[in-house]
Amino acid sequence: MKKIIIDTDPGIDDGMAIQLALHSPELDILGLTTIFGNASVNITTDNAMRLLEIADRTNIPVCKGTDKPLKRPFAGGVPQVHGEDGKGNIEHPESKLKPDPRSAHEFMAEQIKSHPGRVTILAIGPLTNLALLLQEYPGIEELVEEIVIMGGNAFCPGNATPAAEANILSDPEAADIVLGANWKVHMIGLDVTHKVLMTSEQLDRIANTESPLNQYVSTTFHFYRDFFKKVDQIDGIYVHDSTAVVYVLKRALFETKDFPVKVETTNSISLGKTWPSMGESDHEDGNELLPWKNRPKVTISVDVDANTVLQLI
Ligand code: BDR
Numbered sequence: 001m002k003k004i005i006i007d008t009d010p011g012i013d014d015g016m017a018i019q020l021a022l023h024s025p026e027l028d029i030l031g032l033t034t035i036f037g038n039a040s041v042n043i044t045t046d047n048a049m050r051l052l053e054i055a056d057r058t059n060i061p062v063c064k065g066t067d068k069p070l071k072r073p074f075a076g077g078v079p080q081v082h083g084e085d086g087k088g089n090i091e092h093p094e095s096k097l098k099p100d101p102r103s104a105h106e107f108m109a110e111q112i113k114s115h116p117g118r119v120t121i122l123a124i125g126p127l128t129n130l131a132l133l134l135q136e137y138p139g140i141e142e143l144v145e146e147i148v149i150m151g152g153n154a155f156c157p158g159n160a161t162p163a164a165e166a167n168i169l170s171d172p173e174a175a176d177i178v179l180g181a182n183w184k185v186h187m188i189g190l191d192v193t194h195k196v197l198m199t200s201e202q203l204d205r206i207a208n209t210e211s212p213l214n215q216y217v218s219t220t221f222h223f224y225r226d227f228f229k230k231v232d233q234i235d236g237i238y239v240h241d242s243t244a245v246v247y248v249l250k251r252a253l254f255e256t257k258d259f260p261v262k263v264e265t266t267n268s269i270s271l272g273k274t275w276p277s278m279g280e281s282d283h284e285d286g287n288e289l290l291p292w293k294n295r296p297k298v299t300i301s302v303d304v305d306a307n308t309v310l311q312l313i
């Protein structure tokens, strides 16, 4: 079984991704760590605990992460996409669970040290907890198996702005640290997630199963579906975060390219854009000015067998 920590900001599609991970016998979920993003970290933490409670998997710890980006204030979430409550404005009681006393990055460090080379971190929210992990535990990157992130847009437009994807834009400085660190990063960005559209008919099939978790997650779909209908004129939802779970499970469904990636961190209209280099020549010594110099290659997903991904979900 693959040991995995899911760093998440539930979030409607995060809830679906956690649902898929909990139903995947290939995964040994060591814990959920939470982050601000789709809503405040207090809300996303409660939502994460609620999912585990409903799934009857309360043996999995939930560790609360940081409440703001490294260098910027928290922007206030995206109530227009995920609702004020991060779950589509449904009436639902708060969780009875308490978060684990360890902070998100403390928990990650502890688990990574206990299982050197065997822990995958799946990050499906802003990357601040991971940047804190790197800053506070120097050398920890060498002990991690791999980092899989849902975030960024290498060769396509953004979704939060014309330039940037939401998770990266939420903390561009943290994203630049994580994508530039010396560990193996896989980027599942809009290049592929905008090809994975779950139709209303497929959503109804999830709603019509008997599992309590499926029933609960299905109540959150409607708000998200209405958002995409209004803004993108599509009938269905992009399952961004679940696509990254599928990458962990079935990598052969994805086509990838390896490039170093820099994140735009200046306050321009391109803030949060993930820029891949244009190839090997960017690494040539002697050109000190190139922004990608000495950065490791990130494995970027550029295409996906979307139908098979949707069937698997
Ligand atoms: C990402 O942003 C969030 O709104 C979603 O949960 C997903 O992680 C998509 O850009």
Ligand code: CA
Pocket (backbone or CB within 6 Å): 008, 009, 010, 011, 013, 014, 037, 038, 124, 125, 241
């Ligand atoms: Ca998310």
